[in-house]
Amino acid sequence: MRDTSNTDFWRHKRLEQMTPTEWEQVCDGCGRCCLNKLEDWDTGEIAWTRVRCRLLNDQTCRCSNYPERQTIVPECLPLDATAVHELTWLPPTCGYRLLAEGRELYWWHHLxxxxxxxxxxxxxxxxxxxxxxxxxxxxxxxxxLADWPGEDPHRD
Structure with missing residues (x-):
């Protein structure tokens, strides 16, 4: 039996226990958290758009200046274990959200x-x-406004 404690860290650690490197690996690279969202002040409902942050590369779905993103884009929110539990707009397919909810990552997640x-x-x-x-x-x-996939994507 192979030792999966290092390779499958997300199955054995809570978000709060992950190293910075492990934390970054949980990002699935979808780019959806870097889209502008509209929130109804009365209901809290989130409406997704297809409008991306000026730093999001449309082809790689990665930030073009990740280390300086919060300086360049002050409204960019840092994502940490506390924020994952509080933010209501993380996509339902988000690796961070799934793990925080005690769920498995989807088949398409790179991990x-x-x-x-x-x-x-x-x-x-x-x-x-x-x-x-x-x-x-x-x-x-x-x-x-846009509808993005993933309310309950099929697992293979």
Whole structure:
């Protein structure tokens, strides 16, 4: 029997116990957390848009300046174990959210599949389906509402 304690760390550790390297690996690379969202102040309901942060690369679904993101984009929220439990807008497919809820990662997550492209192949990521927020007036965000997959994606 092989020792999976290091390779399958997400199955054995709570988010709060992960090293910084392990924490970063939990990100599935979908890019959805870097999309602009609209929240109804009365109901708390979140409306997703296809408008991406100006730092999100539309093809890689990764931040183009991750180390400096919060300086460049002050409204960029740091994601940590506490925030994962409090934020209501994390996608239902988000690796952090799934683990915080005690659920398994989906088959397309790179930690399960071994391939960082499966999130794109499964159609979960925002690759090629976004527009940049640069130069876009806030009142135009409503013109770019989007339905993203993943309310309950099929597991293989």
């Amino acid at each position: 399960v599949s071994g391939d960082p492209d499966t999130v794109h192949q499964a159609g979960i990521s925002v690759r090629g389906r976004t527009v940049s927020e640069e130069g876009m007036p806030l009142e135009e965000l409503e013109d770019h």
